[in-house]
Amino acid sequence: MAAHIRRRLRKGAxxxxxxxxxxxxxxxxxxxxxxxxxxxxxxxxxKAAGEDTASGETDGAATGNSPYYTDLPPLVTPDKPGxxxxxxxxxxxxxxIPASILAAYKQAERTVETTDPTCRLPWQLLAAIGKVESxxxxxxxxxxxxxxxxxxxxxxxxxxxxxxxxxxxxxxxxGDAVHDRAVGPxxxxxxxxxxxxxxxxxxxxxxxxxxxxxxxxxxxxxxxxDRDLALAADLDQxxxxxxxxxxxxxxxxSWFSYYQRGTHEIPDGTGTLPSSPSTxxxxxxxxxxxxxxxxxxxxxxKCVFFCLSAGTCPLGILL
Numbered sequence: 174m175a176a177h178i179r180r181r182l183r184k185g186a187x188x189x190x191x192x193x194x195x196x197x198x199x200x201x202x203x204x205x206x207x208x209x210x211x212x213x214x215x216x217x218x219x220k221a222a223g224e225d226t227a228s229g230e231t232d233g234a235a236t237g238n239s240p241y242y243t244d245l246p247p248l249v250t251p252d253k254p255g256x257x258x259x260x261x262x263x264x265x266x267x268x269x270i271p272a273s274i275l276a277a278y279k280q281a282e283r284t285v286e287t288t289d290p291t292c293r294l295p296w297q298l299l300a301a302i303g304k305v306e307s308x309x310x311x312x313x314x315x316x317x318x319x320x321x322x323x324x325x326x327x328x329x330x331x332x333x334x335x336x337x338x339x340x341x342x343x344x345x346x347x348g349d350a351v352h353d354r355a356v357g358p359x360x361x362x363x364x365x366x367x368x369x370x371x372x373x374x375x376x377x378x379x380x381x382x383x384x385x386x387x388x389x390x391x392x393x394x395x396x397x398x399d400r401d402l403a404l405a406a407d408l409d410q411x412x413x414x415x416x417x418x419x420x421x422x423x424x425x426x427s428w429f430s431y432y433q434r435g436t437h438e439i440p441d442g443t444g445t446l447p448s449s450p451s452t453x454x455x456x457x458x459x460x461x462x463x464x465x466x467x468x469x470x471x472x473x474x475k476c477v478f479f480c481l482s483a484g485t486c487p488l489g490i491l492l
Contacts, residue, residue: 234336234414234416235415236306236362237335239336239416241306241416242307244447244449245428246430270436270439271310272438272439273384274303274310274315274441274444275300278303278388280385280388281294281296285392288393289396293402293403297429297432298395298425300428301426301428301431303358303359306360307325307360308447309358310325311444311446312442313442315358320383321383321384325356325358327360330352330353337352338362339352346363358382361391366379366390372386373388374386395414412426
């Protein structure tokens, strides 16, 4: 009798364990797929994720994540840290910054220093972003007022490999009344420019194609959310809020470090044009004719316990 009781107990324990496994399997098979938490996609700044009505960041990036230039700095870097503001006009055009462009970056740094000193904005960061976004306004091709001519426009943000951003400015800045485009030397999308645009050259206009206006707007945008750009983490968040790409961050960082070690002024219009634009990554699509992954039909848990206790449960019901 004792042996019979022990066998019954072992059988009951086994049945209970199998039932528990079955319930766990069923729960896992019917659970919804995991999703990324809001604000983590693209490793951007969570403060700028989604819609921010205070700053106008309705897409989470100043540029709408438009394409940028991936050219890297020259292998031979300057070795004069701290002297880059007064280096002579010598060296390669690739390493130099056109005169009007350089003046706009330095003016933006001085202006922000008076209005937001805790941000500690370095002009070299603006130079790095300007290099990556437009090749320093196409090598400094600007007029006497610092306005790019012809204007600098990114591709239509129509969702084909880029963000989908429908027109927000009636084509006033980008000439496109259907979709927005990034505009100017610092490549602001119109909706962001509407909130952050500046008149830094005192002509009564906030023009994203003017390097003085665009550089100051970029500086204040990067300083948003009480950032201190002397801190590496805040600087990274600022750059990622501009374009939510870790590759973009690495490219900007490389030029930032280069300009911190030294650069020189070159005449407007003589800068080297970048040659390597980034390649958009289209959204993956399922291959035609590919059947969906099989999903087992839902089975009421009470039915699982019934068939287990009855000893007639088909093996497939537990898979």
